[in-house]
Amino acid sequence: MSCSSPCPDAVSDRLLDDLAAQxxxxxxxxxxxxxxxxxxxxxxxxxxxxAYSLRAWNDAVSYIADRRLTFDAPQDACDFLISFAEKER
Structure with missing residues (x-):
């Protein structure tokens, strides 16, 4: 249960937009x-x-899960969202 490895290129804040589009x-x-x-x-x-900033990941957790959680690493936020979606579906 983990997301793909980090991308060395530019960091984006458009995670929510990209998730919605995908x-x-x-x-x-x-x-x-x-x-x-x-x-x-x-x-x-x-x-x-x-490819996305830590802020973008924390914003995604807050928006999708409707919880005010703050993670110290993007991977942790990603893993939380996967777990959340699997439990809530």
């Missing part, structure tokens, strides 16, 4: 809907964790 959401607000939780782990496992 899942096929029409709007970012759809990420709150359980219907996407089934595919979310698969999408997360294909994402380059290091």
């Amino acid at each position: 899942l096929g959401c029409y709007a970012l607000s759809e990420l709150h809907q359980r219907q996407w939780y089934r595919r979310l782990p698969q999408v997360l496992e294909g994402i380059e964790v290091g």
Whole structure:
């Protein structure tokens, strides 16, 4: 249960937008809907964790899981989201 290895290139803050696009959401607000939780782990496992900032990962956890958690490493936030989606679907 881990995401892909870090990417040495530029770091982005567009994680939520990219997740919504890869899942096929029409709007970012759809990420709150359980219907996407089934595919979310698969999408997360294909994402380059290091391509996104730690802030972007923490924002994704807050937005998708509706929890104010702060992780010290992007990988930890990614793993949490995978676990969350698997439990909530």
